[in-house]
Amino acid sequence: MPRVQVVPLLELKTETRDRLFTAIEQQTTWPAELMLLPFDPQYAYDVAREQYHSSQLLLGLKNKSDLNDDKILAIVPFDLFIPILTFVFGEAHLNGPCAIVSIYRLRPEFYGLPPAPGLVVERLVKECIHELGHTFGLRHCKNMGCVLNASTYVEEIDLKTHEFCEDCRGALLQTGSSLIQ
Amino acid sequence: MNQAISLLVVDDEESVRNSLYNWFREDGYEVGTAKDAYEALQQIEKAHWDIMLLDIKMPGMDGLELQRRVREVNKEIVIIIMTAYASVDTAVQSLKEGSYDYVVKPFNPDDLSHLIRNAAEHLSLKNENLQLRQDISHLAGMEEIIGDSPQMKRVMELVRTVATSDSTVVIRGESGTGKELIARAIHCHSPRRYFPVVPVNCGALAESLLESELFGHEKGAFTGAQSRRKGKFEMADRGTLFLDEIGNVSQKMQMELLRVLESKQFTRVGGNQTIHVDIRLICATNKNLEKAVEEGTFREDLYYRINVFTIILPPLRERRSDIPLLAQHFINKYAKIMNKEIKEISPQAMDLLIRHHWPGNVRELENAVERAMVVGKPPYLRPQDLPFQLSSEPVEESAEMDSLAEIEKRHIRHVLERSGWNISKAAVTLGIDRVTLYNKIKKYQLRK
Numbered sequence: 001m002p003r004v005q006v007v008p009l010l011e012l013k014t015e016t017r018d019r020l021f022t023a024i025e026q027q028t029t030w031p032a033e034l035m036l037l038p039f040d041p042q043y044a045y046d047v048a049r050e051q052y053h054s055s056q057l058l059l060g061l062k063n064k065s066d067l068n069d070d071k072i073l074a075i076v077p078f079d080l081f082i083p084i085l086t087f088v089f090g091e092a093h094l095n096g097p098c099a100i101v102s103i104y105r106l107r108p109e110f111y112g113l114p115p116a117p118g119l120v121v122e123r124l125v126k127e128c129i130h131e132l133g134h135t136f137g138l139r140h141c142k143n144m145g146c147v148l149n150a151s152t153y154v155e156e157i158d159l160k161t162h163e164f165c166e167d168c169r170g171a172l173l174q175t176g177s178s179l180i181q
Numbered sequence: 182m183n184q185a186i187s188l189l190v191v192d193d194e195e196s197v198r199n200s201l202y203n204w205f206r207e208d209g210y211e212v213g214t215a216k217d218a219y220e221a222l223q224q225i226e227k228a229h230w231d232i233m234l235l236d237i238k239m240p241g242m243d244g245l246e247l248q249r250r251v252r253e254v255n256k257e258i259v260i261i262i263m264t265a266y267a268s269v270d271t272a273v274q275s276l277k278e279g280s281y282d283y284v285v286k287p288f289n290p291d292d293l294s295h296l297i298r299n300a301a302e303h304l305s306l307k308n309e310n311l312q313l314r315q316d317i318s319h320l321a322g323m324e325e326i327i328g329d330s331p332q333m334k335r336v337m338e339l340v341r342t343v344a345t346s347d348s349t350v351v352i353r354g355e356s357g358t359g360k361e362l363i364a365r366a367i368h369c370h371s372p373r374r375y376f377p378v379v380p381v382n383c384g385a386l387a388e389s390l391l392e393s394e395l396f397g398h399e400k401g402a403f404t405g406a407q408s409r410r411k412g413k414f415e416m417a418d419r420g421t422l423f424l425d426e427i428g429n430v431s432q433k434m435q436m437e438l439l440r441v442l443e444s445k446q447f448t449r450v451g452g453n454q455t456i457h458v459d460i461r462l463i464c465a466t467n468k469n470l471e472k473a474v475e476e477g478t479f480r481e482d483l484y485y486r487i488n489v490f491t492i493i494l495p496p497l498r499e500r501r502s503d504i505p506l507l508a509q510h511f512i513n514k515y516a517k518i519m520n521k522e523i524k525e526i527s528p529q530a531m532d533l534l535i536r537h538h539w540p541g542n543v544r545e546l547e548n549a550v551e552r553a554m555v556v557g558k559p560p561y562l563r564p565q566d567l568p569f570q571l572s573s574e575p576v577e578e579s580a581e582m583d584s585l586a587e588i589e590k591r592h593i594r595h596v597l598e599r600s601g602w603n604i605s606k607a608a609v610t611l612g613i614d615r616v617t618l619y620n621k622i623k624k625y626q627l628r629k
């Protein structure tokens with residue numbers, strides 16, 4: 001049975017982990033498992049931009065891990081970018097094995113607002129499910145509440161739920177079953 | 182989803198291509214990539230693309246050149262230029278040559294997705310509305326407005342301020358001061374810039390024609406209405422409607438306009454379907470609207486409805502320091518159009534330009550330079566090339582004693598005589614429209 005391997009490059013509180021794993025299992029029907037990987041992201045650091053190149057991290061993760069049919073989801077504390085964009089909240093291989101999510105811009109402190117730990121956990125869960133959705137071959141969804149609705153600023157994340165809408169769930173079941181075959 | 186929209190990414194950097202490829206695929210677009218101009222042209226040969234994202238700096242044929250080549254064969258494709266900070270000037274050049282917009286690398290994700298969404302919307306609108314095609318080329322907007330004088334700097338400040346709001350603007354100034362350019366500049370700097378700016382010259386049309394021009398008509402609404410036609414209000418939906426010479430519209434039209442502005446809906450002439458529009462209104466006039474309200478020829482309620490924000494354009498004679506800059510701009514423009522080796526103007530000729538009274542303002546100046554460029558010989562323009570050097574009355578010398586009206590009267594008579602009282606020709610030379618010229622002839626009681 002394939003799993004979602006969760007690789008945190010930061011310390012995840014037990015409540016956060018439980019909340020995340022439950023959400024992953026409910027939404028993807030795949031079991032989630034904590035994986036502690038010796039992984040040094042330094043190679044992907046861009047000195048000029050003071051950010052990490054998320055596509056390079058995805059490649060590194062892919063090479064580093066023993067995947068079979070598993071998905072791998074990295075959670076990182078630092079800011080991510082792809083060359084063309086000023087930042088990304090996360091990135092995933094569309095219909096591939098790897099996804100990465102950064103907590104850096106999910107914290108209200110980044111925007112000069114007071115800390116809100118509960119809110120950050122909710123945002124993190126949504127972004128993780130979102131990127132995992134891409135690894136299952138799903139694209140952005142126009143339905144407002146759907147977790148696959150695209151978010152380019154943080155308030156947009158707050159507007160959606162952590163769940164796939166009916167359409168996406170249907171599509172997920174199809175691709176999910178085809179993967180297992 | 183965005184299934185219908187296809188996007189071609191042209192960039193020599195692989196990481197950029199990959200990034201954009203992934204980003205757009207996640208967003209549901211159909212994406213292709215090309216690593217240089219040559220590959221891009223091949224892709225365009227092979228398949229239909231809606232939007233092309235084009236890096237301006239590439240080895241071999243650069244983005245600008247590629248854009249030119251593509252434009253030769255494909256007027257439809259929406260081209261978005263990608264640029265680094267260093268080459269924003271080139272990007273602006275690309276706008277003039279028909280690209281839709283440009284983004285500076287690296288992009289803010291939100292900007293990028295908005296830009297593409299707008300471009301996509303623009304595409305679907307474009308198919309429906311040919312009007313839009315003409316307006317892409319006006320996106321750049323500001324560079325035609327020329328002037329270093331404090332008066333013009335103040336005007337440009339006002340343009341920038343008011344552009345971001347959605348309020349109605351009245352632009353006031355004499356004929357030929359460039360009111361339409363200002364209206365376009367406001368539009369191009371407003372959030373509505375991806376939608377059309379539609380100009381209507383209210384002074385040039387008879388009441389019944391203006392009505393169908395503005396509101397459209399159904400087939401058979403009147404004699405000659407052989408098919409259904411959209412009006413300017415409909416064409417300007419989500420964009421800007423520019424009503425020039427608003428001070429000249431009839432009482433009945435004033436009432437109609439007020440009604441539409443208040444309800445944001447109307448019906449086509451001869452139709453009964455209610456049409457809703459979302460427009461921003463910019464008006465222009467060379468009339469004293471306050472006086473017109475006092476005299477009862479302009480509705481007070483309409484006046485208050487439109488007079489939210491006013492921009493006053495100074496006549497050219499009040500900003501003479503801009504004349505050299507403007508003259509040079511028009512010389513460059515016509516040298517290019519006429520393919521003539523005239524790049525300059527002699528000091529004596531420039532002096533004439535600076536001292537001239539310019540009742541027709543910038544438009545008159547442009548006409549004067551254009552004419553001089555026709556008759557002039559390289560390498561520069563001379564006094565004898567200018568249309569008013571033969572004037573037996575040196576304009577500025579007597580000006581100190583005469584009122585502006587006196588000078589205007591004399592100049593108009595002079596131009597009329599030179600044109601053999603050909604009103605159209607004289608109006609062109611003066612840079613004013615025929616209606617205005619007739620009014621002035623009446624006012625000054627000029628006769629053949």
Ligand SMILES: [Zn+2]
Binds near residue numbers: 134
């Ligand atoms: Zn996504």
Ligand SMILES: [Zn+2]
Binds near residue numbers: 142143149165167169
């Ligand atoms: Zn969905």
